[in-house]
Amino acid sequence: MNNKDLAINVALIGYGYVGQYFHGPLLSATEGLRLKTVVSSQVDKVKADFPDVVVVSSAEEAIKDRDIDLVVLATPNETHAPLAELALKAGKNVVVDKPFTLTLDQARHLQQVAEENQVILSVFHNRRWDSDYLGIKAVIESGKLGRIVHFESHIDKFQPRVIDRWRDKNLPGSGLWFDIGPHIADQALQLFGLPESIQANIANLRDNAEIDDWAHVVLNYSKLKVILNCSMLSAGGVSRFTVHGTEGSAVKSEADKQEDQLIAGIKPGTPEWGIDSDDVILFDENLTSSPQATPKGDQLQYYFAIRDTLLGLRQNPVTPLQAIAVMAVIEAAYSSAKSGRVVELTLTSAEKEKWL
Template structure:
């Protein structure tokens, strides 16, 4: 009989309800053993067989728990990961990995010393639109890339009450929240850039954190431009590829998060697929022929993250999201802060 990983959630907020819980629920290689809820018992409805725990210390003290998922506010990632690793647990932590590069280095060393798996939940590597972009670039369908542009825009013209994401220092706000996904995607595609130029701003009335960024990552012969704003009511393309042979635009966003929010489970038929009207538009030249039309979206699959975690813990497979990679993303986010504060391009 194959081993079943006993997992524990460190909180039952949005990420626990929407992302981690459902992926663990449909994977027979995992059992969601326990869930930390300090005062409420919201998880009882969907996870009646899981034990509700009232303190993190009690959660990590359970001998039978193999894996602890740290899905708490950013400022708690370092301390809670450290406690869980010291307790001998494998750890998955939400992005951003930590708030400081030095904290990430300490956790990486601790995980190696304890011979435990440490990974960061970079689920956007399995967005269907990103997987489509990745395939188009790999196949050279638009020729040599001249410019890459990616947007993660929202429309929220008010300050949401009662959330830690709307208050705090410069490491809170949209850059560390969404930028940690977008920069990770670019590094997965192209590696580390040669330089970074970033402009951050607070656009909403009464805002306490940055809710806008415009980041330019410069490579040898092209640039990757990343933008995010909370004041985009009518969004443009989410991805744009401009190459020597053609152009690709993809509108919309991967449907998995919205489906999970609406109570769907990620083992349903046609999971992560787009309807035909949401396919991207390609205008290019291929083997001497002009082509202009839609391109079917590659299906997304957030479940792949935990499938890899299981395969790594049990079979010694290579970790899909290495902590060193996510540490390097923190460093690049720091360079974005430096570029904005000093109003200059930072050369790596």
């Protein structure tokens, strides 16, 4: 940091969907963070949203800027590891959009580079601050359901036609499991810790699909099954979360609305931000249902925590070790789907002991 009394200067590398609709608005709404530079070839697009930022065409130029304190990577997945390493070695603090990297080995390497250069490295697991997750988490932690035996998490969409974009092409880091898997895997790990093993089925189901567009992944725990599902061919009828315990069940039907709000131009931090009117429905041992209000979501909390971490006021909200565990789940699922076998996470003993 140049001066803890001044705003933290941020370079946002990439201004596609994620940069424009997530990182840009969230960064600009975080007091103490100053979006100074955006790397993009679409100058007019960036200037329409942020007239005062400097727009440059190369990541290297932004990273070399001595005034930049924090580099945020919102670039295609295969660029995450090389760009993060470049920024870390330049002494910059770095936030990487999910997925952290393409491989577990790359993730471990970046953790080592960050430690060697004594800078902060974090991964944008923003879905920890979604209303649907916060609501179901509160129910689980309340103990009302007893011991949890079945947890099901769905992020399903209906997009039957393959779009001409890199995520739908057979490229490194593309496919639905790389896109959605990190979100739902991270939430599961935060709730239940590391699984004993993983079983997965990953497939291309749409006409003309080049890469996976459906995944069904089971995390095996002792006396608990966690099901993670994502699909591009689900037009409805599936709840976001379903949880069963020894004393009851809970269902959260609708998903968090923050992404829709960001696309609609609603500013983070405004009164309507993160409101979720869809209650969590609880079912008790008598099969009686009752609603429980869903708390507001607030993905701004991630960047509040990053700001405070850089100022030395609190801990990194998503540590490299936590993100490494997510990458282990992603890799294990692909391995299981390919082999047809139940597989274990390839984490070291030290990573298993310290990841939280």
